[in-house]
Amino acid sequence: MKQILLILALLLAPLAAAAQEETVVAGLSQNEVSITANFNGSEILIFGAVERYTPVPEGNPLEVIITIEGPDRPVTVRRMDRRYGIWMNTEAVEVDAAPTFYAVATTNPFREVISDTEDLRHRISIPRAIRAVGTETEHQRDFTDAVIRIRTNEDLYQVLEGAVTLRNETLFNTSFRMPANLVEGDYTARIFLTRGREVVSSYETAITVRKVGLERMIYTLAHERPLVYGLLSLAIAIAAGWLASAVFRYIRMGG
Template identity: 55%
Template sequence: MRALLTFLLLATAPLLPALLVTPPAQAEEVVLGLSQDRVAITATFDGSEILIFGAVKREAPIATDAPLEVVVTVSGPSEPVMVRRKEREFGIWVNTDSVAVDSAPSFYAVATSAPFSDALSDTEDLRHKVSIQRAIRSVGATVEGAQAFTEALMRIREDRGFYTLQEEAVALDEQTLFRTALRMPADLIEGEYETRIFLTRAGRVISRYETVIEVNKVGLERFLFNLSREQPAIYGVLALVIAMLSGWGAAALFQMLRDR
């Protein structure tokens, strides 16, 4: 019996440190809040502003002089995009080269508490795909100068308000409380909008938090959207009837005004 106990102790001795040592608690982590976690798209929807706020929870004092920074991203559903180049030939504009972008977010916003390059190193950006350019995935493009097509897509969506980078737009109070507001344009598509919050020091990510904002059509918008997908013939007839009634109503109104 004693020999058996001795054998068991010797066999399990190497495992005792692993069993006794527990993983250390994360020194800093995010406690997050959202002004709203659902966005309803109605017939009169003209955009929305999402307030993202939170606090940094600390288990122990931080022994470093490197300031804490916060990076917030909101990403809409991704989709493949065909980007085409137009050139003028014989007096008319025609499509020439094209590049298929494998995956590009329909909406992407980044807000930081410091200049982007100070808040996040290039290595961490590559790892977490935070910047707008790295959120777009384009592989296998064989057209010469394919990067220019990705840049053109970014420029077009930035001009329309779908892609934004807001440096120093996150207010960080006493290295503990943070808040920022992100504007979402009117013509959003439905889906889950992934929201990520990164805590960084010296450009390195020390903690991250993820949540989701739901964007859905409601009311008349939902009815028309479902009808166009499920009953396209009825939707077409209804659209034609509405157009005819609108034309007739406008003509009747102008006739009434002219007769006065």
């Protein structure tokens, strides 16, 4: 039995070494994004190198795909149609896992750097990153497309073909513009190396997006102490109304 295991190990060793011929060594300009009261977006630079133990393979050029994905949230998308002279909701689909932010950057056009099978396996493109469940409908794809269209217009979904710079099949870099309307949470950056439209290596790291300062205090109060938050909001509204009324009376008396 030991001899059989030894033979299998010797046979599989070359395959394991081949699988590690190219690996990613990467870094980020920042691993944490702080959302403050005057936050208007942030830029993240992702850079790295390809570590290899054999000469650069010939034939299929190396390609790089880099993604940043925000936390998933459920979304209900409704279709409105005109019925009996009025507009009403006629269909709905629950998108069970839609990233709040998703950006994908590539060295070349997306379909030239990865096959559909590999895209499905790793969930790299935006449609693959979204899962729709719930109500079955022949127009389900239309609902998913609606989510993508809305969030693309809000700069929350980005497709940046050709935005990754690759030098000598070794050094690569790109940058992502994170919009001001980011959702707080844990984000994931992924890097894929492909040859012949097949993934040969991947790398993953985390990015933290957190509210800080006054934004953090208000967010925590609203979610952890909703009664206190409500009473405080009411008190501020009453005080603001009284102050506005006092100023108005002062102006009238002065006139």
